[in-house]
Amino acid sequence: MSNPIQRVAVVTGAARGIGAAVARRLAADGMGVAVLDLHEAACQTIVEEIVAAGGRALAVGADVSDEAAVTRGVERVVTELGAPSVLVNNAGVIRDNLLFKMTVEDWDAVMNVHLRGAFLCTRAVQRHMIDQGWGRVISLSSTSALGNRGQANYAAAKAGVQGFTKTLALELGKFGVTANAIAPGFIETEMTAETAERMGISFEKMKELVTAQIPVARTGKPDDIAHAVSFLASEGAGFISGQVLYIAGGPRN
Template sequence: MDLGLKDKVAIVTGSARGLGAAMVQRLAEEGAKVVVTDIQREGAEATTAKLKQAGFAAHCVVGDITKAADVQRLVDETVATFGSVHVLVNNAGAPRDKYLVKMAEDDWDLVMNVMLKGAFLATKAVMPKMIEQGWGRVINISSRAHFGNPTQANYSAAKAGLIGMAKALSMEEGRYGITVNCVAPGFMDTEMVQALSTYEVIKEKAIAAQPIKRAGQPSDIADAVAFLASERASFISGEVLHVTGGRYG
């Protein structure tokens, strides 16, 4: 199926590794020109080099998504390199899981700044270009955690906020041919999760709670993002696509 993404320009925040790296890979496979951006220079440059070696059009911009100047530089460099920006995936995240009584103010602020402020800054920066060209896709990476998880008051609040933001912006920007949606992953078998000392326990509990009895893979999220970024999803906006193996609450 042709998703209509050939030569579209896509920025994926937090794309040095994990879900973000899978997203840029999938979008590149569909013919998009992709911008890898992350605060982690080594990982971002390695992911970009891998894409280029495979023959894809890719560019790397290292920066802090919580800094307005860095975000504007990201967008300006994207337009200078590839001519425009058509797709923005707000994927950057920074979990700091603790029970509320042990959660420091910095734990709250970091999660909110990376996920919500970062999505606000990035979306605001790309919107004028999308409005000008009359076409755009903004995809916020939320989480099943928007329903709530213990030890994740900050994370759950931020992920729920991304959904509210998407619904509001879908109403604002639809007149310009711009859709705004969310993907909400469930348990994903990523490098970050695999590195946890409790990985096997977490995985077992998650799969037990899912109707589909396997761990989610980064490619599952990348496929959902590619669909929502495509022409095939042009009449879908303000929605949340749960990719959770059937688990919701």
């Protein structure tokens, strides 16, 4: 169902994978969508898909860990699409390694994109949400926030996203802005395929091993996350804030 007021959403890391699925879904919901990723050219395919389906979309190239780039990017969105009222903090990188082999550069790269990026993007859009008296901040965490061997940096960043989200909910709630996090389990994306390659196994074998541990007996798809984002970004989710929704095919602690 289209929104009576056309909302504008900013989706980071939206050139592929989960971000691309979310961008498509929010556009189908009737929102104008800023498809934001590191390189603007990489966003064009998703933008063209949305426009071909009758939606409104804008490709924005920005490094989410760069304060000036985020500021410029949001200003473009305001000028060319309208003031954003939905933000999906999805941009992410992985630099997996055991702690004793992890470099400072690998630690910083993950922290900068996931945590600093979520902070900079949210800070840049929140005033537009407050001005409208309505907003939705949805940030991607992970089941890795509960701990995952070889991912000290990623697990710490994704746990940080949860604390960030709960604090946003407390600070922004009185302005009509909700903040929630989604913590996916194993989702079939280019990123997980690249992980399999680094591990020296086929992606099909990895999916087989993972599926054996998932109660619903299948791996996740980007659309599984997009459906949840769609709900949390909707008018009907206005009394849900400060929550972490695990989408992993079964319970997590």
